[in-house]
Amino acid sequence: MSQKSNATLKAVLEYGPLVAFFVAYLKLKDEVFTFAGTEYQGFIVVTAGFIPLFLIATGLLWKLTGHLSRMQVVTAVLIVVFGGLSVWFNDERFFKMKPTLIYLLFGGALGLGLLRGQSYLKVVMEGLMPLQHEGWMMLTRRVTGLFLGLAVLNEVIWRLMETETWVYFKTFGLPAAIFIFFMFQTGIFKKYALDEESVASEQKPE
Structure with a gap:
């Protein structure tokens, strides 16, 4: 794979999940979903989908570049923790x-x-x-x-x-x-x- 292709793929992996979160939010922001008898606003559902998407993109980025910075690792951990808390507490x-x-x-x-x-x-x-x-x-x-x-x-x-x-x-x-x-x-x-x-x-x- 050429350096240009690598740079493009790297940019997609870094910013793709954020863009996907934005698009999904605009589509689902006014929706309410019921799971196991509990109602969840669109924001919470989009957040729940964003967490695994971000982790997959981060894993692919690691495979592509061979390393992750401390900043990327800390960001991934905080997304899992705080995103998970939002979904768990529906907040x-x-x-x-x-x-x-x-x-x-x-x-x-x-x-x-x-x-x-x-x-x-x-x-x-x-x-x-x-x-x-x-x-x-x-x-x-x-x-x-x-x-x-x-x-x-x-x-x-x-x-x-x-x-x-x-x-x-x-x-x-x-x-x-x-x-x-x-x-x-x-x-x-x-x-x-x-x-x-x-x-x-x-x-x-x-």
């Missing part, structure tokens, strides 16, 4: 809180690293964009702020707005916010980028 609030906890965990982990003078973000993303230490520290501070801000924003939206608004926010708002954020970080990437010789010297065993 959509658990699933809506999931992004908040994800961003708090990641933001907290990055913040802990900063307090220790380290960039845990470098461990995850170094292969994608080699930077000098100062660049990684600056970028990590900004990403930490982004994650904490998104956690607060998710709480505000799911608590104060309609479920449909939250679904649109989860499907399009969060990915767009992260994409736009990194688009505005080009100054860091240009100023602190390592040249090929520097990258080779860092990777050279002592």
Whole structure:
């Protein structure tokens, strides 16, 4: 399989379940289903279907790339836990809180690293964009702020707005916010980028 095909398949596996969740929600949001004498709103039924779909996509992604990042593993665990709680208790609030906890965990982990003078973000993303230490520290501070801000924003939206608004926010708002954020970080990437010789010297065993 070509690199282009691999990249396309990887994107489908990463974003396909989220798009499927969005489409299914729009179709079933006003429906009520009865299982074992208990009524479930469309959101809960869609959530129940999303969990195995996400796990299958994650498993295929692992098979395709040969690895999963810590972020992907943690996200999968939280989706199973909070999605499962929503289905078990027939309460959509658990699933809506999931992004908040994800961003708090990641933001907290990055913040802990900063307090220790380290960039845990470098461990995850170094292969994608080699930077000098100062660049990684600056970028990590900004990403930490982004994650904490998104956690607060998710709480505000799911608590104060309609479920449909939250679904649109989860499907399009969060990915767009992260994409736009990194688009505005080009100054860091240009100023602190390592040249090929520097990258080779860092990777050279002592």
